Amino acid sequence: MALVVGAxxxxxxxxxxxxxxxxxxxxxxVAKLLAFACLCVAIAVFPWVSPRLNWLLYVPFVLFTGYLIPRISWFYYGDGARAQGDSFYTHLYLLLYPGIVLTVAAAYRIGxxxxxxxxxxxxxxxxxVFSGFLDIMWFVANPVEIPETIDAPHIxxxxxxxxxxxxxIVFALVHxxxxxxxxxxxxxxxxGRLLGADDR
Known part of the structure; x- marks a missing residue:
């Protein structure tokens, strides 16, 4: 059910x-977080936990290399005018990063x-990612000056x-x-109590 709602x-x-x-x-x-939360629940309660299902973890690699990474790399190589900045942001932060989080969690659950x-x-x-750590490190990791202010929509x-x-920095540390x-x-x-099962 959670998987259907999340999808x-x-x-x-x-x-x-x-x-x-x-x-x-x-x-x-709220809509984005709710959809993501449903996918998280679907992975967390995935009922078929078995090493035999490790092949399911190949699916994200196909999605990453078959669409997301080629699309993201195009924004660097093909969009020299940086006219597609919003689309780049969407693919990197709203698709790739959540995809990595879900893949790591799925690997843990299936294992x-x-x-x-x-x-x-x-x-x-x-x-x-929402704590502001990424926003801080963008200026630390890249050869740019530290700004006086940071304008991040989620903050x-x-x-x-x-x-x-x-x-x-304080905002990030609070997290x-x-x-x-x-x-x-x-x-x-x-x-376990909710499902009437024994503690694991």
């Missing part, structure tokens, strides 16, 4: 929301990982607008205890 939600987001860097309305972010820990992996991956939702580089807290939650115990 339908992903289709809706792809077809009905603009492929832009800017978040034009909070509901767009015998528990649903709760699987959810923790995906939640951590999402929180890290602006909480701050109301661009914030200073130092404030962005550390949140990530630690999530990873300490007894999710497997709760899921």
């Amino acid at each position: 339908a939600g992903t289709g809706f987001v792809w077809l009905a929301t603009p492929h832009t860097r800017e978040i034009q309305s909070p509901w767009q972010m 015998g990982g528990t649903p709760g820990r699987c959810l923790k992996i995906m939640a951590t991956g999402v929180l890290i 602006n939702l909480f701050t109301g607008g661009p914030i200073s580089f130092g404030a962005t 550390v205890p949140i990530i630690v807290g999530i990873n300490l939650l007894p999710l497997d115990r709760w899921i």
Whole structure:
């Protein structure tokens, strides 16, 4: 059920929301996160855990090399005028990164990982990218000057607008205890009780 809803939600987001860097309305972010959350749940409760299903993990490689990576690389080699910046952002941050998170979680789950820990992996991956860490490291890892302010749409939702580089570091650090807290939650115990199964 979660897989169907997640797939339908992903289709809706792809077809009905603009492929832009800017978040034009909070509901767009909610729709994207809800679709992703459904896919996360579908992977976490995937019922057929067996090494024999390792072949399923080849599917993401086909998607990455058959569409995402060629498409993303085109933005560098083919879009010299940088006219497709929003589409590049969409493919890199809204398709490739979530795809990596889901692939890692699927590998863990199919390999015998528990649903709760699987959810923790995906939640951590999402929180890290939304924490502002990536926005900070973009300026640290690349040969550019450190800016006075950082204008990141996902941060602006909480701050109301661009914030200073130092404030962005604080914003990112605030996520550390949140990530630690999530990873300490007894999710497997709760899921076991919810499903009426023994703790794993």
